[in-house]
Amino acid sequence: MKRIIIDREKCDGCLNCNIACISAHEEGSNFYTVNLQSPDAETRNFIKFDVGKGYLPIFCRHCDEPECVLSCMSGALEKDPVSGHVQYDENKCAACYMCVMNCPFGVLKPDKKNRTKVIKCDFCDDKPDGPSCVKACPKQAIVVKEVNL
Amino acid sequence: MNSNFSCKTCASADKKLETFISNLSVDTSHHRMEGQSIKCGFGLQGICCRLCSNGPCRITPDGPKGVCGATADTIVARNFLRAVSAGSGCYIHIVENTALLLKKTAANKGAIKGKIALAKLAEIFEVNETDEHVCAEKIADLVLADLYKPDYIKMELVEKMAYKPRFDRWKELGILPGGAKSEVFAGVVKTSTNLNSDPVDMYLNCLKLGISTGLYGLTLTNLLNDVMLGEPSIRLAPVGLRVIDTDYINIMITGHQHSMFAYLQERLIQEDVIEKAKAVGAKGFKLVGCTCVGQDLQLRGEHYKDVFNGHAGNNFTSEAILATGAIDAVLSEFNCTLPGIEPICDELKIKQICLDDVSKKANAEMKPFVFEEKESQSNEIIASVIEAYQARRGVVALNLDAEHGNDDTLTGVSEGSLKSFLGGTWKPLIDLIVKGEIKGIAGVVGCSSLTAGGHDVLTVNLVKELIAKDILVLSAGCSSGGLENVGLMSPQAASLAGPKLRAVCESLGIPPVLNFGPCLAIGRLELVATELAEAIGVDLPQLPLVLSAPQWLEEQALADGAFGLALGLPLHLGLPPFVTGSSVAVQVFTQDMLNLTGGQLIIDDNAQSAAQTLDSIIEKKRQELNI
Numbered sequence: 118m119k120r121i122i123i124d125r126e127k128c129d130g131c132l133n134c135n136i137a138c139i140s141a142h143e144e145g146s147n148f149y150t151v152n153l154q155s156p157d158a159e160t161r162n163f164i165k166f167d168v169g170k171g172y173l174p175i176f177c178r179h180c181d182e183p184e185c186v187l188s189c190m191s192g193a194l195e196k197d198p199v200s201g202h203v204q205y206d207e208n209k210c211a212a213c214y215m216c217v218m219n220c221p222f223g224v225l226k227p228d229k230k231n232r233t234k235v236i237k238c239d240f241c242d243d244k245p246d247g248p249s250c251v252k253a254c255p256k257q258a259i260v261v262k263e264v265n266l
Numbered sequence: 267m268n269s270n271f272s273c274k275t276c277a278s279a280d281k282k283l284e285t286f287i288s289n290l291s292v293d294t295s296h297h298r299m300e301g302q303s304i305k306c307g308f309g310l311q312g313i314c315c316r317l318c319s320n321g322p323c324r325i326t327p328d329g330p331k332g333v334c335g336a337t338a339d340t341i342v343a344r345n346f347l348r349a350v351s352a353g354s355g356c357y358i359h360i361v362e363n364t365a366l367l368l369k370k371t372a373a374n375k376g377a378i379k380g381k382i383a384l385a386k387l388a389e390i391f392e393v394n395e396t397d398e399h400v401c402a403e404k405i406a407d408l409v410l411a412d413l414y415k416p417d418y419i420k421m422e423l424v425e426k427m428a429y430k431p432r433f434d435r436w437k438e439l440g441i442l443p444g445g446a447k448s449e450v451f452a453g454v455v456k457t458s459t460n461l462n463s464d465p466v467d468m469y470l471n472c473l474k475l476g477i478s479t480g481l482y483g484l485t486l487t488n489l490l491n492d493v494m495l496g497e498p499s500i501r502l503a504p505v506g507l508r509v510i511d512t513d514y515i516n517i518m519i520t521g522h523q524h525s526m527f528a529y530l531q532e533r534l535i536q537e538d539v540i541e542k543a544k545a546v547g548a549k550g551f552k553l554v555g556c557t558c559v560g561q562d563l564q565l566r567g568e569h570y571k572d573v574f575n576g577h578a579g580n581n582f583t584s585e586a587i588l589a590t591g592a593i594d595a596v597l598s599e600f601n602c603t604l605p606g607i608e609p610i611c612d613e614l615k616i617k618q619i620c621l622d623d624v625s626k627k628a629n630a631e632m633k634p635f636v637f638e639e640k641e642s643q644s645n646e647i648i649a650s651v652i653e654a655y656q657a658r659r660g661v662v663a664l665n666l667d668a669e670h671g672n673d674d675t676l677t678g679v680s681e682g683s684l685k686s687f688l689g690g691t692w693k694p695l696i697d698l699i700v701k702g703e704i705k706g707i708a709g710v711v712g713c714s715s716l717t718a719g720g721h722d723v724l725t726v727n728l729v730k731e732l733i734a735k736d737i738l739v740l741s742a743g744c745s746s747g748g749l750e751n752v753g754l755m756s757p758q759a760a761s762l763a764g765p766k767l768r769a770v771c772e773s774l775g776i777p778p779v780l781n782f783g784p785c786l787a788i789g790r791l792e793l794v795a796t797e798l799a800e801a802i803g804v805d806l807p808q809l810p811l812v813l814s815a816p817q818w819l820e821e822q823a824l825a826d827g828a829f830g831l832a833l834g835l836p837l838h839l840g841l842p843p844f845v846t847g848s849s850v851a852v853q854v855f856t857q858d859m860l861n862l863t864g865g866q867l868i869i870d871d872n873a874q875s876a877a878q879t880l881d882s883i884i885e886k887k888r889q890e891l892n893i
């Protein structure tokens with residue numbers, strides 16, 4: 118099972134992971150063309166800055182015991198038993214935002230435009246060349262590792 | 267060499283070079299591409315600003331404006347105009363030095379090798395002087411006087427040089443340039459912190475800088491050099507790493523200011539200097555061409571048969587040329603003198619001398635060129651090159667590639683030599699275009715880069731697509747250095763052209779890609795285009811002619827591009843010039859420009875689809891001309 122592992126010491130706060138994530142969810146776009154000013158531009162990963170501590174990349178951990186899944190009453194969030202990734206189905210979502218409140222990492226948020234769905238990492242649909250954010254990180258502050266559970 | 271480099275080098279259209287570089291034990295740009303493969307998205311889109319300490323600001327979904335309120339449109343336009351100003355400054359530096367040299371050469375009754383160029387300039391500038399030295403000095407003075415005007419006084423030679431319909435349009439748009447140096451200054455001021463924030467005003471300013479860059483930095487640099495150095499003439503020449511001859515003391519030259527080498531070049535083939543070379547075991551001295559100054563020497567090679575051994579390669583071949591171990595010294599006076607040559611020169615004991623501090627390398631000897639001291643300076647340079655030769659030859663391992671390149675690249679093409687090749691008139695070319703034997707012309711110009719597929723990859727693929735569509739390609743800049751090394755400028759490349767262009771090339775014995783030499787010669791392409799338009803009686807945007815800088819590299823290329831757009835020509839770029847983060851920029855360059863100047867930017871890094879787009883533009887222009 119693949120996970121994104123974070124090494125916060127290496128993060129420079131360049132936000133390339135944000136751009137990559139937005140681009141991965143804008144059909145047909147690339148780093149040149151992705152529209153960062155569109156109301157649909159939503160990143161599924163975040164970089165926080167703490168004075169003294171530096172940059173903190175916040176990424177979905179696809180937790181072993183995901184609080185988001187446990188708190189979801191409509192079945193919109195499910196943990197895939199094969200990939201181990203926590204997937205979100207917009208059609209089943211009741212927009213109650215219990216998951217947003219329960220994620221211990223604060224990585225979930227309602228969408229900006231309509232506030233009718235949750236913005237969540239989909240592990241880039243497990244595409245063969247790996248998550249877009251990881252490929253775009255110049256510092257290898259985020260890497261994909263195989264974990265055995 | 268104590269380096270910690272990747273062993274995976276980037277692709278090159280030149281497969282022999284790719285192999286050569288991948289086997290090197292020194293670090294080159296081709297090795298470093300991999301380590302720089304992850305690019306910053308804000309940089310690529312041009313939406314990062316670091317004009318003040320509240321920044322750097324980047325445009326993000328949560329931060330749609332900079333702290334000061336600058337929008338993406340403002341930030342992109344400021345960055346772009348800054349880059350165009352810097353690029354213009356580079357070319358204006360070159361023409362300024364060239365004009366100063368012509369002035370001094372003329373005042374000292376030095377050789378005037380290009381009588382035709384002198385007569386042509388005298389006619390354009392309306393200088394009536396029978397004495398050629400007085401005439402040349404007046405011409406230089408007129409150029410310098412324009413360059414040094416303030417920005418609020420228009421340059422006088424613009425109207426004399428520009429094609430009338432273009433001049434009129436520029437006047438209507440209010441983009442006639444003031445003094446070229448001051449315009450660079452104005453561009454820098456305008457783009458500083460909390461000054462101009464009007465993107466459209468800044469893009470019009472770019473066009474203005476394009477005009478001063480093109481007419482002075484490009485066109486005039488060529489013509490002034492022609493006066494001093496002799497006009498180009500068409501001939502076949504060897505190119506590639508094969509031109510390096512280890513029997514000689516070899517000096518690689520990099521830069522754009524060819525006239526700075528004029529005296530040294532002659533000195534290198536004088537008897538007493540050859541004797542000095544013989545005394546240390548060499549047959550004499552040879553200059554090995556690299557970057558645009560090499561392209562320029564190649565272009566005028568007819569005048570320099572003894573001292574110039576040929577053009578070895580473009581900007582991103584320079585490290586490989588040094589890595590052959592057969593180069594004893596590098597003389598540089600401008601870009602593209604890559605910082606990457608420094609450790610290679612140290613490792614291989616290659617002497618570095620800079621003639622102009624704008625291209626000072628950290629570990630090089632600085633010897634600013636002084637016209638009055640050219641005799642003693644040349645002797646000192648020769649002495650230190652001999653010293654380097656003695657210290658390194660036999661000690662440093664050689665790693666040559668006699669197979670690289672070819673012996674039959676057609677060079678020496680210019681507005682003058684091409685016209686005389688055609689019999690002193692453009693009519694034969696126009697007839698071929700009217701009959702459709704040549705569908706149109708594409709100027710494939712500018713730099714070489716390692717992006718867009720790798721070294722020269724997009725350039726070479728695009729050119730192959732274009733000639734297959736019966737479009738004649740004229741090339742100037744490092745793009746020509748790549749195109750010639752892969753054989754596209756050899757007569758047998760005609761077989762790669764479409765049936766009609768192929769027949770034309772075979773009957774004339776020419777390749778389908780004509781080599782105009784350095785990037786400065788983009789100014790010569792403009793002269794060709796203007797003369798064709800004049801002969802047909804149309805304005806430039808009506809010609810079945812397109813421009814492409816598939817692998818544009820740097821700020822100068824952006825200033826060239828601004829000239830192309832001011833001329834009203836369709837301009838293709840492989841990669842966007844860091845403007846796609848602004849919808850206004852995209853709108854201005856790809857749509858509104860058509861109404862402003864007739865020009866248009868096309869961005870496409872796919873050779874096939876880009877060639878199709880350019881082909882359909884040419885077809886459309888043919889239809890509009892009823893041909």
Ligand code: SF4
Pocket residue numbers: 176177178179180183184185186203219220221222223224225237
């Ligand atoms: S959203 Fe939060 S709780 Fe759910 S899997 Fe991701 S990190 Fe874990």
Ligand code: SF4
Pocket residue numbers: 137138141161162176177237238239240241242248249250251
């Ligand atoms: S894996 Fe894909 S969806 Fe998840 S944060 Fe990275 S780019 Fe976004």
Ligand code: SF4
Pocket residue numbers: 127128129130131132133134135164172174253254255256257258259
């Ligand atoms: S791309 Fe990497 S270095 Fe940049 S902000 Fe994201 S995690 Fe940090």
Ligand code: SF4
Pocket residue numbers: 315316317318319320321322323331332333334335336341459460
């Ligand atoms: S000038 Fe404006 S956009 Fe630029 S760094 Fe300063 S505050 Fe940010």
